[in-house]
Amino acid sequence: MGPVHSHDTISPTVPAEAAACGTTPSLGVEEEFLLVAPGTGRPVPMADAVRSLALEEDGLASEEGEVQAEFLQVQLEIATPVCSGLDEVAGQLLRLRHLLGDAAERAGCCLAACGAATVSGNDRMEVTPESRYLSMRDDAGQLANEQLINGMHVHVGVPDRETRVDLLNRLRPWLVLITALAANSPLWHGRDTGFASWRSLVFGRWPVTGVPPLFRDAEDYDARVAGLVDRGLIADQRQVYWLARLSDRHPTVEVRAADVQLRVDDAVMIAGLVRALAMTLLEDESARRASEVCPPEVLAAGAWRAARHGVTGDLLDPWSGRERRAHDVLADMVAYLRPALGRAGDAREIVPHLERLMDEGNGAERQRRTLQERGLTGLNEFIVSQTSALTG
Numbered sequence: 001m002g003p004v005h006s007h008d009t010i011s012p013t014v015p016a017e018a019a020a021c022g023t024t025p026s027l028g029v030e031e032e033f034l035l036v037a038p039g040t041g042r043p044v045p046m047a048d049a050v051r052s053l054a055l056e057e058d059g060l061a062s063e064e065g066e067v068q069a070e071f072l073q074v075q076l077e078i079a080t081p082v083c084s085g086l087d088e089v090a091g092q093l094l095r096l097r098h099l100l101g102d103a104a105e106r107a108g109c110c111l112a113a114c115g116a117a118t119v120s121g122n123d124r125m126e127v128t129p130e131s132r133y134l135s136m137r138d139d140a141g142q143l144a145n146e147q148l149i150n151g152m153h154v155h156v157g158v159p160d161r162e163t164r165v166d167l168l169n170r171l172r173p174w175l176v177l178i179t180a181l182a183a184n185s186p187l188w189h190g191r192d193t194g195f196a197s198w199r200s201l202v203f204g205r206w207p208v209t210g211v212p213p214l215f216r217d218a219e220d221y222d223a224r225v226a227g228l229v230d231r232g233l234i235a236d237q238r239q240v241y242w243l244a245r246l247s248d249r250h251p252t253v254e255v256r257a258a259d260v261q262l263r264v265d266d267a268v269m270i271a272g273l274v275r276a277l278a279m280t281l282l283e284d285e286s287a288r289r290a291s292e293v294c295p296p297e298v299l300a301a302g303a304w305r306a307a308r309h310g311v312t313g314d315l316l317d318p319w320s321g322r323e324r325r326a327h328d329v330l331a332d333m334v335a336y337l338r339p340a341l342g343r344a345g346d347a348r349e350i351v352p353h354l355e356r357l358m359d360e361g362n363g364a365e366r367q368r369r370t371l372q373e374r375g376l377t378g379l380n381e382f383i384v385s386q387t388s389a390l391t392g
Helices: 047-057 059-063 086-107 131-140 161-181 198-203 218-230 264-283 286-293 296-309 326-344 347-360 363-387
Strands: 027-036 067-069 075-079 110-112 151-157 244-246 252-259 314-316 323-325
Touching (some): 027 264, 027 363, 047 067, 067 086, 151 264, 161 218, 161 296, 252 264
16 A cells, blocks of 8 residues: 555544534445355346246335346345334345245245355346346446346435535545445355455446545536446446445435345444444544545555455555554444444444454355355355344
8 A cells, every 4th residue: 555644644533513413314225136046056047037926925015116127137136115223224124035035935946145156157147138238238248147246235315415425425435344344255156266255356347336536516426427428438327336326316325335245134234334434424524534535546456455355354444544454443433433323323233243243254254164164055055044034
């Protein structure tokens, strides 16, 4: 990492007056899953059948758009309603995971919450037959066949568009930490990749990915996204795949840095941390300067290393722009977010779970341990069993 001068170092302390003000934003979560063959974990193109069975069971899920098709026919996505508390997020995720899991079982396959397929699919994957997806396949070539990856997207409600762009700017150095904590994709084609989040590497091959740039304001954001589309570099603004972006459908900032999580409680922890970050960063004026401390190349390298090591090595410190021991960075993060976590009523749930994660490891580390103990078949069974579990 390049040197960062001491006068650029940002103190991880929120002013007391800032911590006492503000509101608790709404939350929404989207999760992507693979459909796999029992035992082998091989992706199977059964999305239409599983989605139809799920919507027969729960017609409201269709009306609310809670179960959605994805790019490949081996994937499905769920989207929670707008939630106010983490207990509501947990309940909705558990309900929707069970709905899809039961439908998958009736269709003869399994639902798997892994950030990347543990084993490969066919040489040519079936794309969902929608014009947008078919066009993406034609444009992406081999990349379309290797899109066997699943993410988790956290939407934080921010009504004012200018404030959304301001929050997007302030989040930039923190996306590295979310990537590390939420890493859950160590395998690819049946082998350990050495990365905690292989999904991050695969997804990073699309044209507009990684940590978003700094924006002057909402007008600048809109103009730069429109410029990509107008120049024909991407098909539409939904192909802006930064680790965080403004939603094109909702008044939210959408954080996209996380792999899909093994368990519901893992997903709830990530959602709670993202909301606490949003609350804290918008109240802390030093956060604007902290976002400018790290040049784009430092953030890009930090994100790569977070995908490589997860929380087992060093992490880019959001305040100093230097790497430090992951446990120390995360401990400082908890201290920084405690006022917001307390105000949202989330501290009692989030802090112990984060401490447990630091002891037991994130999803990637748990997958690796299971692979060593039970082999690839045992790992695939473990992933399926965890997908519909609230806790481990």
